Amino acid sequence: MKADLRRLVTEIAVIVLVAAAIGVVWNFRLLRDVWHGNPTAPPPAPRQGTGAPQEPLPLGLMQVKELSATKEALVIDARDRDAFRKGHISGAVSLPLGEADRLLPGFAAKTPKDKLLIVYCNGYDCHDSKTLGRRLLAAGFTQVFVFEGGFPEWRDAGYPVAQGGS
Amino acid sequence: MHPVARHLTAVLRVALGALFLYAGVLKIANPAAFAGSVANYRIVGYFGTYLVAAILPWVEVICGALLVTGWRTRTAAALAVVLNLVFIALLVSTVARGLDIDCGCFGQGDKTSAGTAIFRDFMMVAAAGFVYRQGKR
Structure with missing residues (x-):
């Protein structure tokens, strides 16, 4: 019984080690980039036409921090202007979902379609960021992500917050 | 082993393995x-x-492949139980x-709620546990 258990544990350990070896080799470039702090654009490679993703993909706090710090991504605030004025992620631009009909065409005209966009609103119980993300995908942008933790997670993590603007 | 149990084990084993393969490949x-x-x-x-x-999906794929092929079934079933218990704890x-x-x-885009996922994982623990018990030593 004891020998049986030992064999079981050994074999499981072998499986995990083999998986780790394959996983690290398979994702070597990705892991290397992440290790060196290069914000690997987490995206599925930008796809064109009908293959484009219909749902904006979620990003975690750290990824948003990395991508916004290097200006690689444009951070978009989907909340209303009042909330934006009171406090927003430093460097974010305001694009309230409520005004998307009016603002989207202008935004789409002056922003490259392959620009990395990160949309956020008021955290996990707020769906405006996802809705706006879908609209951006529909408008032809290929790399749209949602920061689901939103402004609250960012602020509580002590990251740079700006006030004012519109 | 009772014939019914034997067939049930085979079906559960392959289904569980396929599920793990599927979950792993999607992530890879x-x-x-x-x-x-x-x-x-x-x-x-x-x-x-x-x-x-980088690593977890490969654990799932290897575990799934072992279950489907029936090689080292008990080990793979035990690993499936452990994995699902970890998933449940995380959820x-x-x-x-x-x-x-x-x-x-x-x-x-897997919109499954935590409750549903926990239930699903418990089902998989049960299936894997059954496969483990019936598996050859």
């Missing part, structure tokens, strides 16, 4: 996206999310911390 296809799902659990750090995203922790996240169980 898009490791960075899966890293996003891992990050949502807020348990491991930035590099950790990518490391988990329970998200509920306890008030995180409302997609479980990421089957790749991006």
Whole structure:
């Protein structure tokens, strides 16, 4: 019984080690980039036409921090202007979902379609960021992500917050 | 072994293996996206999310392949039990911390709630446990 258990544990350990070896080799470039702090654009490679993703993909706090710090991504605030004025992620631009009909065409005209966009609103119980993300995908942008933790997670993590603007 | 039990074991074993293969391949296809799902659990750090995203899917794929082929069945079944128990613990922790996240169980856009995912994982624990018990020593 004891020998049986030992064999079981050994074999499981072998499986995990083999998986780790394959996983690290398979994702070597990705892991290397992440290790060196290069914000690997987490995206599925930008796809064109009908293959484009219909749902904006979620990003975690750290990824948003990395991508916004290097200006690689444009951070978009989907909340209303009042909330934006009171406090927003430093460097974010305001694009309230409520005004998307009016603002989207202008935004789409002056922003490259392959620009990395990160949309956020008021955290996990707020769906405006996802809705706006879908609209951006529909408008032809290929790399749209949602920061689901939103402004609250960012602020509580002590990251740079700006006030004012519109 | 009773013939019914034998056939049931085979069906469960292959179904469970296929499910693991499927879940693993989906994640291998898009490791960075899966890293996003891992990050949502807020348990491991930035590099950790990518490391988990790089390795975990391969554990699932190997486990699934062993179950489907029937080679080292008991080991694979035991591993499936352990994996699912870990998943359940993680899901329970998200509920306890008030995180409302997609479980990421089957790749991006898996909208399964934590409750459903926990139930599903318990079903898989039961199936894997059955396969383990019936498996050859």
